[in-house]
Amino acid sequence: MKLGIVGATGAVGQEMIRCLDDLGIKIDELRLGTSHRSAGKTMNTPYGYINTVEVTDAFFDGLDYALFSAGGDISKQFIPIATSQGVRVIDNSSAFRYHDDIPLVVPQVNAADIGDAMLVANPNCTTAIAAVALYPIYQKYGLKKIIMSTYQAASWAGAKGMHELLDNTKRYLDNTDPVVENFKYNLAFNLIPHIDAFQENDYTKEEMKVTWETWKIFHDPKIKISCTAVRIPTLRAHSESIVLETEKVVDVEDIREILRQSPGVMLRDDVAQGIYPMPANATGKYDVEVGRIRKSLVFGDNGVELFVSGDQLLRGAALNAVEILQYMIKN
Ligand SMILES: NC(=O)c1ccc[n+]([C@@H]2O[C@H](COP(=O)([O-])OP(=O)(O)OC[C@H]3O[C@@H](n4cnc5c(N)ncnc54)[C@H](OP(=O)(O)O)[C@@H]3O)[C@@H](O)[C@H]2O)c1
Numbered sequence: 001m002k003l004g005i006v007g008a009t010g011a012v013g014q015e016m017i018r019c020l021d022d023l024g025i026k027i028d029e030l031r032l033g034t035s036h037r038s039a040g041k042t043m044n045t046p047y048g049y050i051n052t053v054e055v056t057d058a059f060f061d062g063l064d065y066a067l068f069s070a071g072g073d074i075s076k077q078f079i080p081i082a083t084s085q086g087v088r089v090i091d092n093s094s095a096f097r098y099h100d101d102i103p104l105v106v107p108q109v110n111a112a113d114i115g116d117a118m119l120v121a122n123p124n125c126t127t128a129i130a131a132v133a134l135y136p137i138y139q140k141y142g143l144k145k146i147i148m149s150t151y152q153a154a155s156w157a158g159a160k161g162m163h164e165l166l167d168n169t170k171r172y173l174d175n176t177d178p179v180v181e182n183f184k185y186n187l188a189f190n191l192i193p194h195i196d197a198f199q200e201n202d203y204t205k206e207e208m209k210v211t212w213e214t215w216k217i218f219h220d221p222k223i224k225i226s227c228t229a230v231r232i233p234t235l236r237a238h239s240e241s242i243v244l245e246t247e248k249v250v251d252v253e254d255i256r257e258i259l260r261q262s263p264g265v266m267l268r269d270d271v272a273q274g275i276y277p278m279p280a281n282a283t284g285k286y287d288v289e290v291g292r293i294r295k296s297l298v299f300g301d302n303g304v305e306l307f308v309s310g311d312q313l314l315r316g317a318a319l320n321a322v323e324i325l326q327y328m329i330k331n
Contacts, residue, residue: 001025001026001027001028001029001064001065001329002027002028002029002031002062002063002064003025003029003030003031003063003064003065003066003067003325004030004031004032004033004059004060004063004065004066004067005017005031005032005033005066005067005069006033006066006068006070006078007034007068007069007070007071007074007092008034008043009032009034009041010069010158011155011158011162011313012069012092012158012313012317013032013067013070013318015313015314015317015318015319016067016069016321017030017032017045017047019314019318019319019321020046020047020322020325021045021046022286023322023326025322025325025326025329027047030045030047030050031050031053032045032050032052032053033052033055033059033070034052034055035054035055035070036054039052039053039054040052055070055074055078057078057081059078060078060081060082060087061085063087064087064088065088065089065090065325065329066088066089066090067089067092067321067322068089068090068093069092069093069318070093071093072093072094072095074093075091075092075093076095079091079095083118083119086118087118088118088119088328089118089119089120090119090120090121090122090321090324090325090328091119091122092122092317092321094121096119097121097123097124097209097212097213097216098212098216099121102117102119102120102121103115103117103121104122104123104213104216104217105120105121105122105123105217105324106127106131106132106135106217106320107324107327108131108132108135108262108263109135109218110217110218110219111324114327114328114331120324120328122317122321122324123209123316123320124206124210124213124316125156125313125316125317126209126210126227126229126240126312127210127213127214128312128316128317128320129238129240129288129310129312129315130148130210130214130240130242130308131214131217131218132262132264132265132288132310132315133242133288133306133308133310134146134214134244135218136258136259136262137244137246137255137258138218140248140254140255141246141247141248141255142246142247142248143220143223143244143246144223144245144246144247145224145225145226145244145245145299146214146223146224146225146242146243146244147225147227147242147244148210148226148227148228148241148242148243149228149230149240149241150227150228150229150230150238150240151234151238151239151241152229152230152231152239153232153235153236153237153238153279153312154183154187154231154233154234154235155236155312155313156231156238157182157183160182161183162235162236164179164180164181164182164183164187165188165235166235167179168180168186168187169188171188172186172189183231187231187232187233188233190233191231191232191233192230192231193228193230193231194231195207195230196209196229203226204229207226207227207228207229208227210225210227210229211225211226211227234279234280236279236311236312236313237279237282237283237309237310237311237312238279238309238310238316239277239278239279239307239308239309240307240308240309241307242306242307243296243298243299243303243305244299244303244304244305245296245299245302245303246299246302246304247302248302249301250301250302250303250304252294252304255293256269256293259293264286264288264315265290266285266289266290267289267290267291268281268290268291269290269291269293270291271291271292275291276292277289277291277292277309282309282310282311283311284311284314285314286311286319287310287315288310289308289309290306290307290308291306291307292306292307293305294306
């Protein structure tokens, strides 16, 4: 099995290497692709010390699979080259997510969509985290409306986003001016209700991705979905406050039981003991934490509210991609 990672030195790429090993993926040759900036660097991986190489057309020669995690432009440039050489690709960028003939997959929800596709798209991190928690509820109770507010970490902007938050936190404490490059404003001791570009309807693209991608993954564009996405000064793991209107009358205890048994979910819901999801707990974990489950004061018998925290570099990116790969290999 010959596998290439495009963007291997990035925040997501490094987690991919860890997930490949954790999920027991056997690899005969692992090629680590970067830009010319990091090419030639030696990475210590569970598959041995490997020198990174610059991604060019030749990078894909003889590969069976490639995981892309280097942004949309690189995906647009190199994925057609890879697939034309018979390499099956899983792409982390949004470049191909909305093409009707390209599956967009969260394995716990719609692994069957993968089929024999040469290219499978990985969803936006916020959507993937929510989908794992919401799909079991959707299956039993149906969903009419999803209203979501997100609390998203600096690492959404990759390793450089985390460095900027740490650096500007120090600068704030030292009483010096922040240096802002990866976010619209200084994020340290602040929050920013603006992620990605504003659209004509005044939602941001990040917010619309939750709507578009949940429809595609659940195969149900009838669900009404509204999201407000907010960047907060945490390093890693996104959280989501989610209000649901269901088709059927909800039984909150039954929802807890369903989520307790759902793959990819960890129930953390014991408010008397102070147990609920938090990004600090979700960081580095494969499962999405779900808690604060309660009947909704707004939607009454047909409503439930919950809080979710999930590591967006794992469930929202690397883990999801490697689970798709695992499914492809097995099937
Ligand atoms: N961060 C998240 O939470 C998150 C979640 C879901 C999806 N994603 C998606 O995953 C992708 C990567 O995100 P990230 O956070 O890992 O970014 P990152 O930390 O900035 O890493 C970017 C990676 O891409 C490589 N790269 C850049 N330009 C390249 C080029 N011209 N040719 C080949 N490789 C190149 C970089 O290599 P160098 O070391 O040479 O610069 C690095 O390995 C993006 O598409 C992002 O939207 C990110």
